Amino acid sequence: MHKFTHGDLTVDFTVLSGEVVGSDKMSETHITSTGGNGQVNSLGQPVALQINTVLVVNHEFWIKTADGIEHDIHLRGLDIPLRSGQDISLISAVSNDGKTVLHTHLQNQTSAKTYQIRDGKALNTELELSPFRWKPLLIAFVLWVGIGFVSGVLGFLVGAGYYIYQCVKGSKRKKLLITALDSFLAQLNQRVESQYHAPQPAQAQAPDQPEVQAPTQPAAVTSINVRKALSRNG
Template structure:
């Protein structure tokens, strides 16, 4: 969770990031009828009857976070294209009762971004700068006093009312500006997040056991060269006798 603080106002934001695992849209039609009212109290004369219809899209989708939990998200009155398998981030502000006010939706897969509520709308819905009833009481008191002071109190009431309206407008302008800057930071934070890939089981490669049989080298056989016959007197005599 992320906390925005301005003076005595605090708003908690959540960022939901994950994969879209389901998406469904339903169209709701509202029919409005106007007219048919008697004119000048006469039942015979009626104003024209007009029928108008408005279609409202209710979008419900599921987001699966990296921890495997699936979260149900409901959008009303907005038509955002989402497809199963896309990675998204949803920034939401929490009301006092814990219900979310969806603010920004980023589709990382499609590189698209939708602003569902800006800082000005959040300021109104969260009542960050409510109407100051103290100003009304002070102005009312000055007006009553003005009756007894020949109009001086009325001038003071008018001057104080203008001052109070100016101060209230400045406080609201500063709060909205700071809230917009904070939303921009959350937007950048969500956009910079790299969606976690689905867990992939990586198997270690099978290591083959290679056995090398080291054989002793065969000793080289010594080639015995024939000895040259010894030339002596007996061998020469025998050779000569055979030739004779």
């Protein structure tokens, strides 16, 4: 788990690495039409019939991690070339409640290619990291009403000025957040890539042990050997 921190905001990121063991793609075709059916434009001329076709790719593939578990991944609207046997890493952001997983990058280590699925701006929108703040609007309304009892025009100007000031601050804060997210994603991508290409530590081998020969056993002493020895001495 990798943690992104920006002020009091935190977002968790996960990296799923493994081997592709299956990849399927299906297409959806959406057809819309405009004009025709006797429609006319502002000049009274008939509008020609136009047919628009949109093709949406649904990509489903499986990643087998080192522990042998196969993870089913779905991508919609993306056509990323994958085949079985390739090593990939999928980087994803997880919402605070853990119910939403948003994929950001897919690294294909076998083909040495990286595909961006979402950037910092998309994450900020989909995870609602910069929600609309009602407090500045309420304060602006109170200023408008409060000062409006003395001068309606002055109350409106003060309230509107305060709200515009808070909107500008919020816009700057949002841009800084998106920039920080993009920087974090770039660093995380580099970290994942460097870990994959890092040299594996060599396994230590035990030195060859010299063979130890068992000591030769002396010949057994028998009665025949004793008689032979006595006959030679006699």
